[in-house]
Amino acid sequence: MRNKYFLVTLFLLVANALFGQSTPIRGKVLLGNDGVEFVNVYIKSLGVGATTNMNGEFTIQVEKPGTYTLQVSMVGFKSSQQKVVVPQSSDQLIIQLEEMDEGLDEVVVSGTMQEVSKLDSPVPVEVYSANFFKANPTPSIFEALQTVNGVRPQVNCNVCNTGDIHINGLEGPYTMVLIDGMPIVSGLGTVYGLSGIPQALIDRMEIVKGPASTLYGSEAVGGLINVITKRTDAAPLFSTDAFVTGWGETNLDLGVRSNWGKKIQSLTGINGFYYDNPIDHNGDNFTDLTLSKRISVFQKINISRPQNRVFTVAGRYIYEDRWGGEMNWNSGFRGGEEVYGESIYTSRWETFGTWQLPTSENINFQFSANGHKQNSFYGSTSYMADQYIGFGQLTWTKTAEKHRVLLGMAYRYTYYDDNTAATSEVDSKKNMPSKMHLPGVFLQDEIKFSEKQSLLLGARYDYNSIHGSIVTPRVNYKISSADKTTTLRLSAGNGFRVANVFTEDHAALTGARDVVFEEELRPEKSWNVNGNLVKKIYTDSGVFVGLDGSVFYTYFTNRIVPDYETNPNQIIYANLDGSAVSQGLSLNADVAWPGGLSITTGATLMDVSVEEEGIKTRQLLTERFSGVWSVGYEFFSLGLKVDYTGNVYSPMRLPLLGELDDRPGYSPWYSIQNIQLTKSLGDKWEVYGGVKNLLNFTPAANSIARAFDPFDKNVDFATDGSVIPTPDNPNALTFDPSYVYTANQGARGFLGVRYTLNR
Structure with missing residues (x-):
């Protein structure tokens, strides 16, 4: 009888060891042939992650089998995602990083009216992504711009709270507001058109400070804001x-x-x-x-x-x-x-x-x-x-x-x-x-x-x-x-x-x-x-x-x-x-x-x-x-x-x-x-x-x-x-x-x- 209890207990312990322990995901992040240190590797759905060591290696412990998405990010490189199945079919994942100058070298259009790399644009263009504005959610673009340097939403009336956008101290009439490059918000819309643009659909905002009348004509005297x-x-x-x-x-x-x-x-x-x-x-x-x-x-x-x-x-x-x-x-x-x-x-x-x-x-x-x-x-x-x-x-x-x-x-x-x-x-x-x-x-x-x-x-x-x-x-x-x-x-x-x-x-x-x-x-x-x-x-x-x-x-x-x-x-x-x-x-x-x-x-x-x-x-x-x-x-x-x-x-x-x-x-x-x-x-x-x-x-x-x-x-x-x-x-x-x-x-x-x- 004792042998029987011993076998049952042993079986339960082995089962617990096999099915209760976590499974490691091991991988290596490379730039070319070299390992990259301090890369963040994260599984958002589980809330677990790791940072690569000096050889570019990482290990993440996962509690249960399944298919997960690894998010890989590091400043100065393009963020990427990679599917992984647990238990893994291979011992080690190999992930290649791709450089992206400071992570902000997007395609911009506002400075030259042509799609060019932000880095290559001869006109300085500031780019703010939708994620930037999520740090302080607001019901309108007017309020959203309060954390952009040199740009200030100015309330013009204590009663009806209408306002305009100042760029480098110049009043709202000197700021042109575009949607996808088109002069939509102007005239009366300077005051009222900045409300009601669904922010769920905004990809980014491009801001040019200084006259842009050469391309965009009247109103772009102080600068322009292009809502993309x-x-x-x-x-x-x-x-x-x-x-x-x-x-x-x-x-x-x-x-x-x-x-x-x-x-x-x-x-x-x-x-x-x-x-x-x-x-x-x-x-x-x-x-x-x-x-x-x-x-x-x-x-x-x-x-x-x-x-x-x-x-x-x-x-x-x-x-x-x-x-x-x-x-x-x-x-x-x-x-x-x-x-x-x-x-x-x-x-x-x-x-x-x-x-x-x-x-x-x-x-x-x-x-x-x-x-x-x-x-x-x-x-x-x-x-x-x-x-x-x-x-x-x-x-x-x-x-x-x-x-x-x-x-x-x-x-x-x-x-x-x-x-x-x-x-x-x-x-x-x-x-x-x-x-x-x-x-x-x-x-x-x-x-x-x-x-x-x-x-x-x-x-x-x-x-x-x-x-x-x-x-x-x-x-x-x-x-x-x-x-x-x-x-x-x-x-x-x-x-x-x-x-x-x-x-x-x-x-x-x-x-x-x-x-x-x-x-x-x-x-x-x-x-x-x-x-x-x-x-x-x-x-x-x-x-x-x-x-x-x-x-x-x-x-x-x-x-x-x-x-x-x-x-x-x-x-x-x-x-x-x-x-x-x-x-x-x-x-x-x-x-x-x-x-x-x-x-x-x-x-x-x-x-x-x-x-x-x-x-x-x-x-x-x-x-x-x-x-x-x-x-x-x-x-x-x-x-x-x-x-x-x-x-x-x-x-x-x-x-x-x-x-x-x-x-x-x-x-x-x-x-x-x-x-x-x-x-x-x-x-x-x-x-x-x-x-x-x-x-x-x-x-x-x-x-x-x-x-x-x-x-x-x-x-x-x-x-x-x-x-x-x-x-x-x-x-x-x-x-x-x-x-x-x-x-x-x-x-x-x-x-x-x-x-x-x-x-």
């Missing part, structure tokens, strides 16, 4: 990203890839945003955050053609109902003078695409069109506007020996009509919609002297139906070291902008001020010079350091500067009788360690000033110093990532309402910081959450002047429109929400979930 959507053949089969905040904001992104027959690939995206929770933490009886209900639908299709010729068409529709104002406002008060509210209904459609002509030459026709209808009230002041923009462009590229030539013709038609003085005949009630024709032609030649050195020459001629001929040249020079770890770029160029004040300046529409034009506005022109130096450092321990520094100088003539200070009840527009300058330097630094820690940081020091009649003044709402950072650490064994992001800004000059205004003339130093934890649940699910605005920073409670009297019923005015000080109004103030530099939204938690199905 995912290819229809590379997007996930299905993806969703949803989150909710402690304030009650709810955001949902959906993406679906499908095939319509054998030749048509489709990509569909939906974005929904809902916030209907009036909050007034600063006690001024106004909503701290604008309430909004938004729906956006995006559709992109790719049609397969012979010889892989391109034919892509996309479209988007967005509708938004937003309001901000006194806490007891509702739609019944819309347009009245009892309770103040700013209510905006926006309906907008867009379409764009590219068709490659069926010729032996590389000729492409690109097109875009958009319509924007706005129905809004700012208190009792109505603003009803319609805008239609049509754009077509034909480009021909040719590569011959050392030259890469781009020749293009473009035409842009802009129709704009509203119920303000901007589109009415002088001294008449007759309506006069603005109709602007802007044909142009451009030529660019990239001369490649060698693998290390190239020169780009370009020029553009436009004829504006209102302002006449405009010429914009540019030159770019690039030289790299033999190992491509050091690259120097020098550039000089010209930009121009034809202003349409009423589609760009929200302060002109609040009803709080009258708009005065001292003269017929002439096009602004600018000259820019820029130097950019990129240095990549690889250490023996596997640490990567990337440095990207720039100096910039932009000189403006005919600058259009709104004057808020001469008369506190007016905004006076005129071309500057003098000059304006934006100058400074910036530095980006990326550091990554093999163990999972990565740091991206940047700082910009600049001086943006206006000089007129020998007097130099700082531009309003422009900081001298700004800094951003994003710190991430991944715990591979736990499938957990921690992201800490933030920014810091130095004081900005703020628009006061006269000499008696007792509010500070400058904003304080301030910082918005966020923290997030992301947990992977297998290959498909992610759960994330954290806290935004950790320091709970908000502007002063008196940011809205005379919030208790939004219709100026108790303000006395002189015959010239100026305000008369009275015992009830000793500081001679009027209701004004333009004293604003950042949002009033304080600290709040957030929680979200992502699901991605690739096949």
Whole structure:
């Protein structure tokens, strides 16, 4: 009997040893014939991984048999995946690494309007992937850009929270926003079109700082932001990203890839945003955050053609109902003078695409069109506007020996009509919609002297139906070291902008001020010079350091500067009788360690000033110093990532309402910081959450002047429109929400979930 028990026990022990023990996955990571140390090898679905030793070898213990995906990554090399079956059929896996200069040498298009390697581009282009923005999830592109060096989302109104994007201190009208290279977001869309782009469909954003008018025409004076959507053949089969905040904001992104027959690939995206929770933490009886209900639908299709010729068409529709104002406002008060509210209904459609002509030459026709209808009230002041923009462009590229030539013709038609003085005949009630024709032609030649050195020459001629001929040249020079770890770029160029004040300046529409034009506005022109130096450092321990520094100088003539200070009840527009300058330097630094820690940081020091009649003044709402950072650490064994992001800004000059205004003339130093934890649940699910605005920073409670009297019923005015000080109004103030530099939204938690199905 004892022998029988002994045999049973022995059998159980052997079975446990055979079936209960883990199975090792052994492998070796090579670069050519040499083993590579400090490479991360990870099985995401199990949350286990290892780092290679000095011989490039690794071992991962797996508890149960199955088929798993190994993820192999190291800074400076292309990430890869490899299937492995446990138990393994071979004793050791061999994995080959492929170099990819700093891991960021993507194909870019924004700098030259042609697909080129980022490393080879003579124009400095900053690229930010979708993963970069996941470190601080936001419901709109406008907010997402808050951690990009030298780029600042500027809130322009304390009530309706509309805003624009500043690049190197230049206001939103100087920034062109493109979707897949097409000028979709402009005019009225500069304010409202940055919302509702489904971020689940965004592949990357390319940012060019400095004038790009030579290729893109008007509005690209300060720089451009090109939102690149995912290819229809590379997007996930299905993806969703949803989150909710402690304030009650709810955001949902959906993406679906499908095939319509054998030749048509489709990509569909939906974005929904809902916030209907009036909050007034600063006690001024106004909503701290604008309430909004938004729906956006995006559709992109790719049609397969012979010889892989391109034919892509996309479209988007967005509708938004937003309001901000006194806490007891509702739609019944819309347009009245009892309770103040700013209510905006926006309906907008867009379409764009590219068709490659069926010729032996590389000729492409690109097109875009958009319509924007706005129905809004700012208190009792109505603003009803319609805008239609049509754009077509034909480009021909040719590569011959050392030259890469781009020749293009473009035409842009802009129709704009509203119920303000901007589109009415002088001294008449007759309506006069603005109709602007802007044909142009451009030529660019990239001369490649060698693998290390190239020169780009370009020029553009436009004829504006209102302002006449405009010429914009540019030159770019690039030289790299033999190992491509050091690259120097020098550039000089010209930009121009034809202003349409009423589609760009929200302060002109609040009803709080009258708009005065001292003269017929002439096009602004600018000259820019820029130097950019990129240095990549690889250490023996596997640490990567990337440095990207720039100096910039932009000189403006005919600058259009709104004057808020001469008369506190007016905004006076005129071309500057003098000059304006934006100058400074910036530095980006990326550091990554093999163990999972990565740091991206940047700082910009600049001086943006206006000089007129020998007097130099700082531009309003422009900081001298700004800094951003994003710190991430991944715990591979736990499938957990921690992201800490933030920014810091130095004081900005703020628009006061006269000499008696007792509010500070400058904003304080301030910082918005966020923290997030992301947990992977297998290959498909992610759960994330954290806290935004950790320091709970908000502007002063008196940011809205005379919030208790939004219709100026108790303000006395002189015959010239100026305000008369009275015992009830000793500081001679009027209701004004333009004293604003950042949002009033304080600290709040957030929680979200992502699901991605690739096949």
